[in-house]
Every structure is written in C-alpha cells, then in structure tokens.
Amino acid sequence: MQNDNQPTRREALKCMSAWAGTGLLWSLVGGIPKAFAAGDAAGEAAMKAAGGTFSFAQVSDTHIGFNKQANPEPLKTLGEAILRINAARPGFVLHTGDISHLSKPEEFDTAAEALKGLTAPVHYVPGEHDTLDEGGGKLFLERYGKGTKGNGWYSFDDHGVHFVALVNVFNLAPGREANLGADQIKWLEDDLTAVSTSTPVVVFTHIPLWTVYQPWGWGTDDGAQAIALLKKFGSVTVLNGHIHQVIQKVEGNITFHTARATAYPQPAPGAAANPGPMVVPPEKLRSYLGVTTVAAAQGVPSLKLNDSTLEGA
Amino acid sequence: MKYLLPACCLLCFALGLPALADAPAKNTVEIHDFKFAPGTLTVHVGDSVTWINRDQTPHTVADADKTFRSAALDTDDKFTHAYTKTGTYKYFCTMHPQMTGTVTVLP
Numbered sequence: 001m002q003n004d005n006q007p008t009r010r011e012a013l014k015c016m017s018a019w020a021g022t023g024l025l026w027s028l029v030g031g032i033p034k035a036f037a038a039g040d041a042a043g044e045a046a047m048k049a050a051g052g053t054f055s056f057a058q059v060s061d062t063h064i065g066f067n068k069q070a071n072p073e074p075l076k077t078l079g080e081a082i083l084r085i086n087a088a089r090p091g092f093v094l095h096t097g098d099i100s101h102l103s104k105p106e107e108f109d110t111a112a113e114a115l116k117g118l119t120a121p122v123h124y125v126p127g128e129h130d131t132l133d134e135g136g137g138k139l140f141l142e143r144y145g146k147g148t149k150g151n152g153w154y155s156f157d158d159h160g161v162h163f164v165a166l167v168n169v170f171n172l173a174p175g176r177e178a179n180l181g182a183d184q185i186k187w188l189e190d191d192l193t194a195v196s197t198s199t200p201v202v203v204f205t206h207i208p209l210w211t212v213y214q215p216w217g218w219g220t221d222d223g224a225q226a227i228a229l230l231k232k233f234g235s236v237t238v239l240n241g242h243i244h245q246v247i248q249k250v251e252g253n254i255t256f257h258t259a260r261a262t263a264y265p266q267p268a269p270g271a272a273a274n275p276g277p278m279v280v281p282p283e284k285l286r287s288y289l290g291v292t293t294v295a296a297a298q299g300v301p302s303l304k305l306n307d308s309t310l311e312g313a
Numbered sequence: 314m315k316y317l318l319p320a321c322c323l324l325c326f327a328l329g330l331p332a333l334a335d336a337p338a339k340n341t342v343e344i345h346d347f348k349f350a351p352g353t354l355t356v357h358v359g360d361s362v363t364w365i366n367r368d369q370t371p372h373t374v375a376d377a378d379k380t381f382r383s384a385a386l387d388t389d390d391k392f393t394h395a396y397t398k399t400g401t402y403k404y405f406c407t408m409h410p411q412m413t414g415t416v417t418v419l420p
C-alpha cells in the first residue's frame with residue numbers, strides 16, 4: 001500500500017493549487033504556445049479569423065446501472081447531458097469511459113439506446129467499470145472495439161487535428177496505478193511518426209495519464225512514456241474522465257484536462273476517506289455533473305475547452 | 314468445543330459486548346473505504362474466506378497470481394474462495410489495484 005509514500009495533506013493541497021483553473025484558451029502562434037484566459041477577445045478573434053472552426057464534445061462516466069444515493073437516476077442526468085451536447089452542435093463526441101456501472105449486458109444496452117439521442121457520432125474508450133464482465137472487457141470490445149487495435153486503442157484525423165484513443169484499464173497490477181502496456185506505447189510511437197509536429201494532437205483515455213492523486217490510484221504508471229512521445233508536438237490536449245470532476249494542468253505544450261461525470265460526483269483528491277460516490281443535496285447534484293465542449297479553428301492549432309454543468313437544464 | 318460457547322457468551326454479556334450471533338463471521342474480510350479489513354488474514358488449509366463489500370462502489374477480489382477472480386461485487390455482495398494449499402497469497406481489487414490484502418494459509 002506504500003503508506004510511507006503518501007503525500008501529506010499539505011502537499012496534496014499544494015498539488016491541487018497547481019491543478020486549479022479551467023476554461024483556458026490556448027493558441028500556438030509561430031511555434032510558440034500561448035495561453036490566455038477564455039473570454040480573451042483578442043484570442044477568440046484570432047481563432048475566428050483563422051476560419052473553419054469546428055468543435056467536439058466530451059461526455060464521461062455515465063455509469064448506467066448505478067442506483068445509489070449519490071444519484072438514483074443516472075439515465076435521467078445522461079439524457080440532460082445529451083440535450084446540452086446536441087445544443088452545442090459538435091462534429092462528434094468522445095465518451096471517455098465508464099459507460100456502464102457493472103458491465104452488465106442490459107446496462108450496455110440501456111446506455112447505447114440513450115446515447116443514440118446524440119445527433120453526432122461517438123468515439124469510445126472503456127473505463128474500468130466496462131471491464132467487469134466474465135470476459136474481462138469482452139462485452140465492451142464486441143460492441144465498440146471493431147477496427148481497433150489491442151484492447152481498443154485507435155487514432156483518427158478530423159479538421160487537421162490528430163485524435164488518439166488510449167486504453168489504460170486492462171491488466172491492472174496489484175499496488176500499481178493504471179497502465180497502457182508496452183504494446184500500446186509501441187503502437188503510439190508508430191502512430192505518431194506519421195504526424196507532423198505542427199499538427200494539434202488530442203489524446204483521450206479514461207484514467208488520467210498524469211498522476212492526479214497517487215493514494216487513490218488516480219494516474220497511469222507508464223503514462224510518462226506516452227507523454228514523452230507527445231512532447232515534440234506544438235499542441236497536445238489530454239482528455240480524461242474517471243475522477244468525476246474538472247481538474248486541469250498545463251505543462252509545456254500539453255494541457256491535461258479531466259471532465260465531470262454525468263452520473264455522480266466524487267470528492268476532491270484527499271478531501272474524503274475514500275474516492276467513492278459523493279452524496280450532495282439533491283438540488284445541488286446538477287452543479288456537480290456536466291460535459292465538456294472543445295472548439296478548434298482549422299489552421300490555428302488552438303483548442304478552447306469549455307466545461308458546463310447540468311445546472312438549469 | 315461445545316461447552317466453550319456458553320462461557321464466551323457469559324463473558325460477552327459481562328462486558329456488554331454484542332451477542333455472538335452479531336459478531337463478524339470467521340474468516341471474513343470486509344471491504345470498506347477502499348480497503349480490505351483485515352488486510353492480512355491467517356487461515357488453515359481447506360478454510361474458506363468470504364469478502365463482503367460495504368462500499369457504495371463495486372470492487373473485485375482477484376488473486377495476484379490470477380488463480381481466481383470474483384465478479385464485480387456491488388454493495389453488500391459477497392465472494393467466497395476456499396484455500397486448499399499452504400502458502401502466502403496476495404490478492405487485490407482489479408478496479409482499484411491500490412487495494413491489496415494477504416491471506417496466509419497454514420497446515
């Protein structure tokens with residue numbers, strides 16, 4: 001359990017402050033990445049001037065099948081999230097995992113039926129809750145793994161942006177964090193050789209690629225190897241779910257961003273005895289749930305991340 | 314063995330402890346706050362160990378050497394495994410691999 005390695009509460013808070021802040025607009029001009037706050041008129045104008053804007057959305061941790069006090073109706077809140085996403089008219093949607101709660105066939109069926117409500121196509125990666133069937137993820141891969149490599153990893157290009165789906169919820173080892181595995185890292189290396197360093201790259205995977213909070217296993221053991229392969233690119237955005245809250249960190253050209261869940265909130269790192277579902281007053285629940293939309297302008301490797309809650313839905 | 318039970322119960326009453334029927338069953342591991350409790354357990358060959366999930370989140374119980382793995386245990390679900398050989402066996406939750414425990418099996 002490595003208790004002696006656990007950061008103190010104070011260290012954890014210090015770590016948190018580095019992760020604070022969201023709604024960052026960032027741009028790469030002349031090879032030099034520039035970050036500025038969302039709402040910065042000059043930045044937004046630069047993006048618009050570039051023309052050919054497009055957007056995509058991220059939905060995460062729908063946990064269909066969850067029925068505990070923290071949200072007895074995750075199907076209802078997913079429905080509200082779908083309405084929000086459709087209203088934003090994204091080109092496509094990324095689902096960053098934990099589609100189901102217990103990987104039951106009927107949970108996958110219910111989730112798929114609900115997600116048909118999205119007007120845009122959806123790209124999936126599994127969460128650890130999607131690998132609980134007897135086949136250890138077989139049901140997920142049968143449904144969503146067609147045309148993917150290994151345990152469901154793949155890449156595609158859209159509007160000049162390279163998207164990479166990584167899977168870090170298989171073959172988890174005792175006492176360790178999530179892992180990608182040597183095969184997937186080798187594949188990533190090969191996949192990225194064909195991509196120019198001026199191409200914006202978006203990586204999406206369920207568990208944070210970067211260690212958000214080690215005592216709760218919120219990180220990926222070999223994530224640093226993937227990050228090392230991404231460092232040469234001028235603009236990289238890493239989108240994760242798993243922790244049911246928005247946390248962002250910018251390191252060099254790489255922005256790490258986690259999305260809210262649509263099912264139930266989880267506590268801030270170290271803020272509770274365990275990372276399980278956080279019960280909030282029912283009238284406050286929707287302020288803890290939400291989706292992320294990402295706007296991009298073709299020709300300008302900049303992405304604008306916007307997190308919105310389900311409040312007022 | 315039989316005559317020991319009343320003596321024990323008398324002791325429980327005397328100390329104001331819960332009656333024997335409410336005490337945790339033998340060789341039971343409770344899963345609570347993303348931890349196995351007790352984290353280390355000693356049993357004998359042929360004994361069964363039962364895990365009960367008391368969290369609001371599902372967990373699994375899997376042998377570190379992959380000899381067995383439970384299904385997902387939702388709240389209050391149980392899983393039982395019989396240990397048939399002596400040794401020290403490490404197990405963990407495949408969903409939250411920082412959760413680990415050990416069962417030592419004596420002759």
Ligand SMILES: [Cu+2]
Nearest residue numbers: 372406408409
């Ligand atoms: Cu667990």
